[in-house]
Amino acid sequence: MKLSAIAKKVAYKTLSSVDIVKHGSNQHEFNGVKALKVMFGTERVEDNIRCVYLEDSEIPVEAFGKFTWYDSREKHPTRSEHRFYYPAAVQHVFADSEVGDPVFVFQLLDDTFLLVTSPARSRTAELLTWLCTDNALETRFAVDEDLENSVDRNSMQLADLFERLGITPEVKEASLEQDVEQAFGDLSIWPSGKSISQFVWTYNPEIEARENPDEALSRWLDLEYRVFRIIEQSRIESSIDSLRSSDRMVEDFLRISLSVQNRRKSRAGKSLEYHFERILTDFSIPFSAQARTELKKTVDFLVPGTREYNDPSFPAEQLYVIACKTSLKDRWRQVLSEAARVPSPYLLTIDQNISSDQVTEIVDSSVQLVLPQTLIAPYEPSVQSKMRSVGELLSALPKRSHTRYA
16 A cells, blocks of 8 residues: 555654744744645645644544644745744644654645654654655655655555544555455355455465465455455445434444444454464464463464373473464463463564564563564564564474374
8 A cells, every 4th residue: 555545745854842832832833844845835825734643552632723834934025934833722732742753744635634743763653654754754844745656555554553543545446346246245244254364365376375474464464454444345335324214323323333343353353363374274384273271261373282282291392372463552461371381472463553662571571572574674673683573483383294293
């Protein structure tokens, strides 16, 4: 997915002390705005803007106001000095901002404007920067208006970020839509999660897990996300149509909204498990899925399997637990208490919002953190070294012929 799926232009910089009221600014204006002429032109512009402060795993702080782009020297015969003024009504969005925090101004596809800022070194800031530019941000704005030629990022990696920002990407996939409708027929009934995953495997047979398991997992999850959104859109449109004749419109709307959110979370979790199970099978790695341990806990994958785990004579160092979690927050600690014989389990995740500090905390707790290589790439090298790719995980696991009970 390219940035052009959500915006026409984007500007970005880091905040300086003169941009932030609590550090001495009282003008509600940004410094270093010369490049914004590419976005707004040279004439005076007044328009609405939605401002969002987005912190890792926190509810976004949001405000609406009217910005002004103007030439403060418009009456001067030879000089001009353009400024970007934002109203006091949105100032609380910057209440926790610090010098060095990145700020992004998007001109969205519907010509509305969105301003987003996030704490420097947060995972959210890293994702926003990775989405918008490969260059280091400076204290003066840079503007990119050639978004059709922006880097094509993985849709799955951006889904959570866009959802938190309240943005729906405009991705036209007429061919895929037709194939989904042909494969599943009547979309008034939800296809099973397993059938969607199976459709993904057959839709792009050139994706070969044995050649590159990290790329395969990322591409399968990306395609499944797009397929799911096509089905979901069809289902939502049908539900909205039924609301028009409902006597309990508000209650029915809330019910539909809750159902959508719950299904998204449920689908994402099972999807990761289905695709990783397929990869284990392709690599001839023995396993038990949804295996019960002596602690009466269920682990996602137990390698080589339940029989070996329950055999006291089987060496504990040859047992492996892999937990799959699409999002972590504090739930990663659960994996430490799922299997007494495996004190250092693997944790496979596609969570975009793991901060560098959290990575260190997880690894220091004897949990081996695994992500697809594309999700590791945006981190600093010192953080990347603490993670394992899917390929590295598979290299550590035994093949079927190497197990006692093979």
